Amino acid sequence: MKSTERGSGLIVIIVVIAFLLTVGVVLVTVTSTGPKVSGNVRNQEEAFNAAEAGFDASRIQMNNLFTNGTWTNFDGHYLVEPAGIDLPTVGGAYNPIYFRNLSDEQLLALLDPEGDGSPNFTNTIFFQQPFTKTSGGTDDLRYTYTAFLINDEAGAASFDPSDVLLVTIGVAKAGTRVLATSRLEIVLAVE
Numbered sequence: 001m002k003s004t005e006r007g008s009g010l011i012v013i014i015v016v017i018a019f020l021l022t023v024g025v026v027l028v029t030v031t032s033t034g035p036k037v038s039g040n041v042r043n044q045e046e047a048f049n050a051a052e053a054g055f056d057a058s059r060i061q062m063n064n065l066f067t068n069g070t071w072t073n074f075d076g077h078y079l080v081e082p083a084g085i086d087l088p089t090v091g092g093a094y095n096p097i098y099f100r101n102l103s104d105e106q107l108l109a110l111l112d113p114e115g116d117g118s119p120n121f122t123n124t125i126f127f128q129q130p131f132t133k134t135s136g137g138t139d140d141l142r143y144t145y146t147a148f149l150i151n152d153e154a155g156a157a158s159f160d161p162s163d164v165l166l167v168t169i170g171v172a173k174a175g176t177r178v179l180a181t182s183r184l185e186i187v188l189a190v191e
Contacts, residue, residue: 043172043180046143050170051182053131054145058166059188061125066190073190075161079148081121082110086154099150104169104181108146124148128171145170152187163189 065071079099084090088098099107111119111127119127125147130139147168153159170182 040180044182046172047170047180047182050131050143050145050172051168051184052170054126054129054147054168054170055166055184055186057129057131057145058125058147058168062188073161074149074151074164074188077123077149078151078154078164079121079123080151080154081123085110086150088155099167104171104183105178108169108171111146131170142174143170143172163187 062071071077078086080086082097084095084097085099087095088100089095095101097110102110108128109115111121111124113120117128127146128144129146130141130144132140132143134140145168147166150165150167151159152163152165164187166184166186166188168184168186170184171178172180
């Protein structure tokens with residue numbers, strides 16, 4: 001055997017081991033992210049379910065208000081505070097507190113700046129309402145919805161009080177940490 005050929009087997013073994021180590025690290029990384037992804041998907045589904053529950057509860061509530069004659073249209077029931085929340089622009093300029101310019105968490109914090117679970121402004125239909133019960137029968141505060149009405153023609157010279165934008169925000173959380181949110185915006189009209 002020539003002296004230049006000595007150790008070539010060792011190099012091949014080192015290359016094979018390095019390759020197997022790299023494959024092993026990739027497999028561990030891929031398999032460890034699977035549960036995180038499925039957990040995020042589950043949290044997002046729960047937040048969406050909460051938003052849907054908010055829509056259903058709001059529809060029932062408003063139907064009762066129209067049926068018993070308390071409401072004849074949507075005028076006066078819109079969320080208009082904090083001032084400008086319903087206006088995309090103010091004085092022709094970008095409005096940073098327009099509800100569509102805010103994330104769900106920012107919007108909820110704007111409605112309840114103290115974080116005490118009560119909105120500081122009137123005309124929310126529901127605020128952080130639990131939509132399910134625990135196995136013990138108490139409200140499950142991990143899954144909540146908030147619902148309010150926005151005048152879909154806010155800022156216009158005239159508006160139609162027979163239609164409105166219903167906004168519901170579903171939240172899934174662990175303790176005080178928000179895991180996921182989901183927002184539905186649905187146009188409603190009085191027939």
